[in-house]
Amino acid sequence: MSPRRSVADALGTRSAILGRSVAIASAEGLEGLTIGRLATELGMSKSGVLGHFGSKEALQLAVLDRAGEIFRTEVWEPVVAAAPGLVRLRALCEAWISYLERGVFPGGCFFVAAAHEFDGRPGPVRGAVEARFDTWRARLTKEAGRAVAAGDLPGSTDPDQLVFELLGLVMALNHAIQLHRDPRAATRARHAVRARLET
Amino acid sequence: MSPRRSVADALGTRSAILGRSVAIASAEGLEGLTIGRLATELGMSKSGVLGHFGSKEALQLAVLDRAGEIFRTEVWEPVVAAAPGLVRLRALCEAWISYLERGVFPGGCFFVAAAHEFDGRPGPVRGAVEARFDTWRARLTKEAGRAVAAGDLPGSTDPDQLVFELLGLVMALNHAIQLHRDPRAATRARHAVRARLET
DNA sequence: CCTACCGATCGGTAGG
DNA sequence: CCTACCGATCGGTAGG
Numbered sequence: 001m002s003p004r005r006s007v008a009d010a011l012g013t014r015s016a017i018l019g020r021s022v023a024i025a026s027a028e029g030l031e032g033l034t035i036g037r038l039a040t041e042l043g044m045s046k047s048g049v050l051g052h053f054g055s056k057e058a059l060q061l062a063v064l065d066r067a068g069e070i071f072r073t074e075v076w077e078p079v080v081a082a083a084p085g086l087v088r089l090r091a092l093c094e095a096w097i098s099y100l101e102r103g104v105f106p107g108g109c110f111f112v113a114a115a116h117e118f119d120g121r122p123g124p125v126r127g128a129v130e131a132r133f134d135t136w137r138a139r140l141t142k143e144a145g146r147a148v149a150a151g152d153l154p155g156s157t158d159p160d161q162l163v164f165e166l167l168g169l170v171m172a173l174n175h176a177i178q179l180h181r182d183p184r185a186a187t188r189a190r191h192a193v194r195a196r197l198e199t
Numbered sequence: 200m201s202p203r204r205s206v207a208d209a210l211g212t213r214s215a216i217l218g219r220s221v222a223i224a225s226a227e228g229l230e231g232l233t234i235g236r237l238a239t240e241l242g243m244s245k246s247g248v249l250g251h252f253g254s255k256e257a258l259q260l261a262v263l264d265r266a267g268e269i270f271r272t273e274v275w276e277p278v279v280a281a282a283p284g285l286v287r288l289r290a291l292c293e294a295w296i297s298y299l300e301r302g303v304f305p306g307g308c309f310f311v312a313a314a315h316e317f318d319g320r321p322g323p324v325r326g327a328v329e330a331r332f333d334t335w336r337a338r339l340t341k342e343a344g345r346a347v348a349a350g351d352l353p354g355s356t357d358p359d360q361l362v363f364e365l366l367g368l369v370m371a372l373n374h375a376i377q378l379h380r381d382p383r384a385a386t387r388a389r390h391a392v393r394a395r396l397e398t
Numbered sequence: 399c400c401t402a403c404c405g406a407t408c409g410g411t412a413g414g
Numbered sequence: 415c416c417t418a419c420c421g422a423t424c425g426g427t428a429g430g
Contacts, residue, residue: 027319028319028320029316106319107318107319108318112315112374113315115374115377115378116311116312116315116316116377117228117315117316119306119307119377119378120226120227120305120306120377121227129378130378130379133378133379134379160387161387161390161391164371164375164384164387164388164391165367165368165371165387165391167371167374168364168367168368168369168370168371168372168391169364169367170367171367171370171371171374172363172364172366172367172370173367175311175314175366175370176363178314178315178318178319179314179318179328179329179332180329180332180333185363188359188360188363188364189363191360192360192363192364192367
């Protein structure tokens with residue numbers, strides 16, 4: 001029972017801070033996430049919270065990383081076993097829709113929300129959000145390209161165009177769930193994805 | 200030169216406040232719009248600003264109304280002359296895309312941004328945003344239904360499904376412009392709309 | 399429309 | 415990890 005906290009304790013505290021932060025930021029945004037509120041909800045002092053990150057911006061970047069791990073676990077990992085190309089592209093879309101339908105983040109897609117919050121504010125947070133979208137789009141585009149090369153999608157298909165349209169469908173789904181609480185939206189999204197990806 | 204401000208003066212001041220408010224809120228959100236900043240930029244006192252609306256929430260609702268007038272002028276009015284049905288639906292989509300391409304609001308679509316900012320915060324502002332989307336979708340759905348009835352779209356077309364997909368394309372465009380500054384996005388959106396609305 | 403003010407909260411720091 | 419504190423800013427009010 002040393003009065004000093006161990007490295008493991010410190011990592012546990014840091015992880016607990018990030019867990020609460022993701023929940024708060026999902027519902028109220030990365031700016032609505034305040035040090036004081038975090039400290040109160042975690043039973044800590046403000047300086048105790050801030051000491052793990054150094055600044056609010058560094059906390060926001062760490063929260064984006066944590067949210068990215070969750071996205072990877074929920075949407076990417078379940079799909080790596082699927083065959084590259086059209087099969088995997090369809091599986092990715094289904095995992096993506098399911099992630100929104102199940103409400104993995106209570107405020108909807110964490111990154112779509114962050115993109116809207118920060119697209120007009122230059123800085124590291126905006127850059128990190130944009131980089132995550134670039135990475136995600138590149139993964140989808142790669143699978144679309146493989147599907148075209150394999151003859152599973154028409155040879156005239158532009159992978160970038162296709163991914164643009166798929167992203168739109170998912171954004172429409174996110175919007176319908178979060179603003180309108182429309183229970184038919186997931187069915188609509190699946191229907192549209194199926195139509196767009198049929199051979 | 201009466202020391203008392205006339206009703207016309209007061210309305211002019213109110214209009215000036217709303218003009219600045221729309222510009223600020225478009226870039227930084229309806230919460231980023233603060234009374235103090237507004238007062239500084241307009242060379243007024245905070246209480247002078249607040250006196251026109253009574254509360255920040257009432258100001259936010261008035262700003263949504265003003266933004267709605269701009270949307271109507273830019274997207275709806277240019278199109279009322281078009282023939283009802285498929286012709287008008289296509290014209291609406293083109294006006295909608297053009298509104299984003301021209302950057303009518305510097306922060307992209309005012310209502311998509313407001314939807315993301317308020318979808319997790321119950322209250323009158325959230326309600327006003329949702330009502331605006333309901334109205335806009337109803338207009339699009341009506342034209343889609345007319346197009347189906349006239350035989351200009353396949354009889355199997357579900358107008359609600361179609362409008363869901365069109366909204367997604369516009370949201371993907373908004374996202375590509377605001378986050379990625381992608382100059383090809385408007386072309387992609389037009390291409391997808393054309394493909395979806397061809398007979 | 400103004401000045402002057404309220405309590406609350408913000409991110410962050412000093413010092414331990 | 416804490417207490418105690420900083421200057422700035424928030425929405426809003428009193429009183430004129």
